[in-house]
Amino acid sequence: MEKTINIKLKIWRQKNAKAKGAFEIYKLDNISTDTSFLEMLDILNEQLVSERKEPIVFDHDCREGICGMCSLYINGHPHGPDTEVTTCQLHMRKFRDGETIIVEPWRSRAFPVIQDLMVNRNAYDQIIQAGGYVSVNTGGVPDANAIAISKPNADEAMDAASCIGCGACAAACKNGSAMLFVAAKVSQLALLPQGKVEAATRAKAMIAKMDELGFGNCTNTGACEAECPKKVSITHIARLNREFLCAKLKD
Numbered sequence: 001m002e003k004t005i006n007i008k009l010k011i012w013r014q015k016n017a018k019a020k021g022a023f024e025i026y027k028l029d030n031i032s033t034d035t036s037f038l039e040m041l042d043i044l045n046e047q048l049v050s051e052r053k054e055p056i057v058f059d060h061d062c063r064e065g066i067c068g069m070c071s072l073y074i075n076g077h078p079h080g081p082d083t084e085v086t087t088c089q090l091h092m093r094k095f096r097d098g099e100t101i102i103v104e105p106w107r108s109r110a111f112p113v114i115q116d117l118m119v120n121r122n123a124y125d126q127i128i129q130a131g132g133y134v135s136v137n138t139g140g141v142p143d144a145n146a147i148a149i150s151k152p153n154a155d156e157a158m159d160a161a162s163c164i165g166c167g168a169c170a171a172a173c174k175n176g177s178a179m180l181f182v183a184a185k186v187s188q189l190a191l192l193p194q195g196k197v198e199a200a201t202r203a204k205a206m207i208a209k210m211d212e213l214g215f216g217n218c219t220n221t222g223a224c225e226a227e228c229p230k231k232v233s234i235t236h237i238a239r240l241n242r243e244f245l246c247a248k249l250k251d
Helices: 037-050 122-131 151-161 168-172 179-190 199-212 223-227 235-250
Strands: 004-013 022-032 100-104 113-115
Touching: 022 037, 122 179, 122 199, 151 179, 168 179, 168 223, 179 199, 179 223, 179 235, 199 235
Parallel strands: 004 100
Antiparallel strands: 004 022
């Protein structure tokens, strides 16, 4: 027999970045515990539309834990109380019958609110554009194993590349730091031969852009790693620091 729960939702509503926001309370009954969190919000929006009320704005795309757009702060945790999942992978079985669920947008100066629960995460795109690329000869296609890369380096580069840029690290950080995101994007290239061409400038350019966009400094509290849905390790931050210092010494 399908299990259902009744819940109360305390959701942040805000017209735009300049408007003053506030929490509004909604009730939903008989929500299947097999329902995903975003499907639950869909149900709420259908209810609001039927009542001729303004639906809640929230961001989503793939709903498969790949795109990182489902950026919601749920009961004090980025992406909710479950671990190693994005909001779209969170299911209502993680909540109790009669529970009040608090839903907010990312709280970071660099991620201004667009409306309600949707924020502008373009700052991450700008950091990528500042230095997250490689220069390669795109002539003939080489064999896949033409460039020898050690298995440990390849594995660590892939772990760094698993970052989906959702922004949970910056939202979880008390300083609003994007160091884990920047470290992952630098690390995935620093570990590979293809990333050596821009190695001297990449870390400097990306850190400079991060500072310019208003992200805070890293104080190694570890909240970013704890809340990251892909469990990107803070050891990548150490590599970012090494890359940055080496570039400065070369200068």
